[in-house]
Amino acid sequence: MVAADVSVRVGWPADAAAMAAVQLRAWQQRYDDRMAAQLEEQGIGPDELATAWRGTLGRPPQARQRAMVALVHDEVVGFALTGPNTDPDADASVDGEIGEFTIDPERTRAGHGSRLLQACADTLVADGFTRAVFWVDAADDISRAFLTSAGWAPDGASRELADEAGTQAVKQVRLHTSLA
Numbered sequence: 001m002v003a004a005d006v007s008v009r010v011g012w013p014a015d016a017a018a019m020a021a022v023q024l025r026a027w028q029q030r031y032d033d034r035m036a037a038q039l040e041e042q043g044i045g046p047d048e049l050a051t052a053w054r055g056t057l058g059r060p061p062q063a064r065q066r067a068m069v070a071l072v073h074d075e076v077v078g079f080a081l082t083g084p085n086t087d088p089d090a091d092a093s094v095d096g097e098i099g100e101f102t103i104d105p106e107r108t109r110a111g112h113g114s115r116l117l118q119a120c121a122d123t124l125v126a127d128g129f130t131r132a133v134f135w136v137d138a139a140d141d142i143s144r145a146f147l148t149s150a151g152w153a154p155d156g157a158s159r160e161l162a163d164e165a166g167t168q169a170v171k172q173v174r175l176h177t178s179l180a
Contacts, residue, residue: 006112008119011067011079013058018076019069020049022104029105030137064096064127068119070103070112078103078112082120085133087157087174096129096179101143117150125179132179135159138171152177 011019024046057067065083069076081100084092098120103113124132134152136143157174 005073007071008115011069013054016053017050019053019079026102070116077107080120082123094130096124096132098134133176135172
């Protein structure tokens with residue numbers, strides 16, 4: 001039996017188009033047609049997302065912000081962002097955050113999420129963080145179960161993110177874990 005060539009590494013600007021494609025597929029699955037219609041309305045498609053990712057990957061906003069990509073051979077199948085936690089109750093010197101965590105909907109349940117989550121934790125530790133948080137959609141039982149099985153737990157914080165028009169909102173709960 002031959003094992004698949006799977007890995008996680010820091011994202012490069014050359015990964016931008018693949019990350020944008022994964023992100024769009026995940027958003028379409030997660031938010032149905034609402035997100036697709038909204039993005040189309042705002043003129044945001046694969047090219048615009050790829051351009052934004054290229055900028056972020058080429059020049060991260062802060063030294064301790066990283067994009068990690070999960071790969072099968074050289075194909076991007078997921079990505080995550082790590083960096084300082086910017087919540088008002090956080091100490092950004094020791095509190096890290098996984099700010100985005102996306103696995104291609106067609107590639108779930110194959111271990112990519114577990115590898116990516118571990119790589120994020122290792123990266124946060126290497127960057128000097130001792131605690132990490134992860135905001136998850138309140139209705140996303142699958143992600144919450146995945147994270148709690150990996151040692152994350154709710155810390156009681158919640159928030160609601162609304163679109164620019166304020167017509168659609170996503171409720172989120174915050175999970176945390178010790179990195180020590």
